[in-house]
Amino acid sequence: MSDKNLDNQDDEMYVTLTLDDDTEVECIIVTIFEAGERDYIALLPTEGQEAEEGEVYLYRYEEDKDGNPDLTNIDSDEEYEIVADAFDEWLDAQEYDEIIGEDGGIL
Numbered sequence: 001m002s003d004k005n006l007d008n009q010d011d012e013m014y015v016t017l018t019l020d021d022d023t024e025v026e027c028i029i030v031t032i033f034e035a036g037e038r039d040y041i042a043l044l045p046t047e048g049q050e051a052e053e054g055e056v057y058l059y060r061y062e063e064d065k066d067g068n069p070d071l072t073n074i075d076s077d078e079e080y081e082i083v084a085d086a087f088d089e090w091l092d093a094q095e096y097d098e099i100i101g102e103d104g105g106i107l
Contacts, residue, residue: 032061035086042087058083
């Protein structure tokens with residue numbers, strides 16, 4: 001993955017990834033989150049089989065001195081497990097927030 005273009009369409013943030021085989025994939029940015037003292041980004045493809053299956057891409061996320069995003073692959077299975085667990089916890093919290101309203105009442 002070498003190219004990352006961020007677009008803001010209707011309050012949702014999008015990124016276009018260029019994969020190793022030069023395939024471009026447009027994704028919605030689900031969230032940027034911390035795990036193991038690093039930042040990571042979760043991306044949901046907007047088209048194709050991955051989108052239909054709800055597959056989420058996880059990458060390391062950093063910004064350069066000018067604030068431009070830089071996404072890099074997660075190198076090890078151990079790091080991926082830590083990141084996937086942190087993302088699952090984030091998802092669980094989001095689902096909880098949807099069930100339990102901000103005022104503490106059940107929706």
